[in-house]
Amino acid sequence: MSGTLMRMAGPTVVAEGLSGASLNEVVRVGEERLLGEIIRIEGDRATIQVYEETAGLALGEPVEASGEPLAVELGPGLLGSVFDGVQRPLSELAAREGDFLGRGASLPALDRTRAWEFEPAVAPGDRVEGGARLGVARAPGAPDHPVVVPPGVTGRVAEVRGGARRVDEPAVLLEGGATLALLERWPVRRPRPARRRLPPDVPFLTGQRVLDCFFPVSAGGTAVVPGGFGTGKTVLEQSLAKWAAADVVVYVGCGERGNEMSEVLDEFPRLEDPRTGGPLLARTVMIVNTSNMPVAAREASIYTGCAIAEYFRDMGRSVALMIDSTSRWAEALREISARLEEMPGEEGYPTYLASRLARFYERAGRVETLGGAEGAVTMVGAVSPPGGDLSEPVTQCSLRATGALWALSADLAHRRHYPAVDWSVSFTLEGDRLAGWFEREAGDGFGALRDEARKLLQRERELAEVAELVGTESLQDAERLVLESARLLREGFLRQSALDPADATCPPAKAFEMLRLFLEWHRRAGAAVGAGVPLRSILDTGLGARLLRLAQLPAAEVPGAAAALRADLSEALARLEAE
Ligand SMILES: Nc1ncnc2c1ncn2[C@@H]1O[C@H](COP(=O)(O)OP(=O)(O)O)[C@@H](O)[C@H]1O
Ligand SMILES: [Mg+2]
Structure with missing residues (x-):
């Protein structure tokens, strides 16, 4: 179906003559066939967001509807790729068309020239349905890629074509004529189905003590990371990409400043995967929007990333989907809404910002896949609140839609306390569901230790206020000990x-061992102070400095070092009490 261009306003254009087209349908706009998506229909008029630079379009140019919603290609070759927000391969395009993306360029997402060795796991006569394993695709230098029947497809296998295949060639033919290739297409805005949701009782271990011990989220959970400029959002997302318990990382970058994404594009491929020693990119899919790309592509990018994440989940993988930052996505939404002349809500964001975010984060989860495996998509969304003010709409709407708040504090970052997670305002809603796991796997009494540590930090804040009024000199030794123990806990x-x-x-066991010792130090020093030992003498033992060095020890050495420290502490305190 074909219409004509009748109005243009930046990346939003209106075409007439598209009466049969539907919402979210993909269109090709103008002689250059720019990629766009229908975002509003009134009679035969369609409002279209164009994913490419629209300068040079003229009224009266043709607009062609495709009959299909915005979709991604899912198949072997995704890992290690870098795409833009509508899944155009960035590196290849850049190579082919110079530094800048060519307009109307319709290079497919997955390489059509690469040959994969398809080793089938099905034979003619087998009945298959969505989620069933068809086989595995292999290529030199690529991890084995399971090939699975797409959701909603059922039938009996008529023919199997093993051996060298390109991603779009028929690999399995079903009776009745359906053909399955190594790749499938999936509409980005539709959640991929699973058999059932699994309870959120397994943690998504991040390797960051403050997060795992104080504010854990589950595998399949969601966390929002608000932080002003320079508080460490990007470094944190990269640490999670490297160290968190995820088989696959999908990283959606929405640039804050002009050159920030080129920095990420520069840095990310150089990150090393600690598990393999190879590049982290080998288990990563990157979606990158630079600030000079059209806003519409940025709006689509988080859905593109999510569909890719769900696809790997459906293979039984644990996937981390990181977005840096959702504020830039929300701004794209705001800009498009303004062009549609919708009634603005708070701070100009559309009134549906909250429901959009909620529906997006709902796609996270740990599931039993259609094929019976267990897979998860865990989402971590950074937010860049202007001035670090958490009351702004994107932070607030994200908070209502997610299970944990990991708030980054400018004050901590300023003092070079990293990760700058503010323990006084951060929270998790999943602590209770995960408590059992930590007691079992990290150590008995983990929850009690954590509560004790948080009380100590709370006491420190209260005492710091008092000390500010009356001076530290007026504090008792027992109170000064609280300040000292809390300092050790913060710094060590x-x-x-x-x-x-x-x-x-x-790892959680190391964190547990450390936490236990820090609190033991506090309790036993407190008992000694109670028995009349001057705090000064306890501090002079230098044992606090040894506590601070525990973090730098490999996990395997911590129990031994902790035991030695414990013994020295006993001896030192016994000596002081005897004096
Ligand atoms: N965990 C960390 N360890 C050491 N330095 C850090 C850490 N997190 C942030 N930084 C420092 O802060 C700077 C800004 O961090 P970045 O993640 O780019 O902030 P944001 O994305 O919030 O603007 C980094 O370049 C780095 O110097
Ligand atoms: Mg950043």
């Missing part, structure tokens, strides 16, 4: 160096 436990090889990630 909550703070974690992304640069130190042993400290960059921390």
Whole structure:
């Protein structure tokens, strides 16, 4: 079906003569066949958001409807790829058309020239349905890629074509004429189905002590990371990409400043995967929007990333979907809404911002897949609130839609306390569901230790206020001990160096052992102070400094070092009490 262009306003255009077209249908706009999507229909008039630069379009040019919703290609070759928001391959396009994306360029997402060796797991006569494994695709230098029947497809296998295949060639033919290739297409805005949701009782371990111990989320859970400029959102997302318990990482970058995405494009491919020693990109799919790309592509990008994440989930993988930052996505939504002349809500964002975010985050989850495996999509969305003010709409709407708040504090970042997660405002709604796992797997009494640590930090804040009024000198030794123990906890436990090889990630058992010792130090020093030992003498033992060094020890050495420290502490305190 074909219509004509009758109005243009930046990336939003209106075409007439498209009476049979439907909402979210993909169209090709103008002689250059620019990619667009229908976002409103009134009679035979369709409003279209165009995913490419629209300068140079003229009224009266043809607009062609495709009959299909905006979809992604899912198949072998995704891992290691870098795409724009509507899944055009960035590196190849850049190579082919110079640095800038060519307009109307319709290079397919997945390489049509690469041959994959398809090793079938089905034979003629087999009945298959959505989620069933058809076989595996292999290529030199690529991880084995399971080939699975797309959701909604059922039938009996008529013919199997194993051996060298390109992604779009028929690999399995079903009776009745349906053909299945190594790739499938899926509409990005439609959640991929699963057999059932699984309870959120397994943590998504991040390797960051402050997150895993204080504010854990489940595999399949969601967290929002608000933080002002320079508070460490990007570094945190990259640490998670490296160290979190995820088989596959889907990273959606929505650039804050002009050159930020080129920095990410530069840096990310150089990150090393600690599990393999190879590049992290090998288990990553990157979706990148630079700020000079059209806003509509940025709006679509989080859905493109989500569909890809769900596809790997459906293979039984644990997937981390990171978005940096959702504020830029929301701004794209705001710009499109303004061009549609919709009634603006708070701060100009459309009134449906909250429901859009809620529906998006709902696509996270740990599931039993159609094929009977277990897979998860865990989502971490950064937010860049102007001025770090958490009351702004994107933060607030995200908060209502997610299970945890990991708030980054400019004050902590300023003091170079990283990760700058503010323990006084951050929270998780999943702590209770995960408590059992931590007691079992990290150590008995984990929850009680965490509560004790948080009380200590709370006491520190209260005392700091008092000290500010009356001076530290007027505090009792017992109170000064609280300040000292809390300082050790902050600097030796909550703070974690992304640069130190042993400290960059921390398994829960090491965190437990550390936490236990920090609190034991506090309790036993407190008993000694109660028995009349001057705090000064306890501090002079230098044992606090040894506590601070635990983080830099490899996990395997921590129990031994903790035992030695514990013994030295007993001896030192016994000596002081005897004096
Ligand atoms: N975990 C960390 N360890 C060490 N330095 C960090 C850490 N997180 C942030 N930084 C420092 O802060 C700077 C800004 O961090 P970045 O993640 O780019 O902030 P944002 O994305 O919030 O603007 C980094 O370049 C780095 O110097
Ligand atoms: Mg950043």
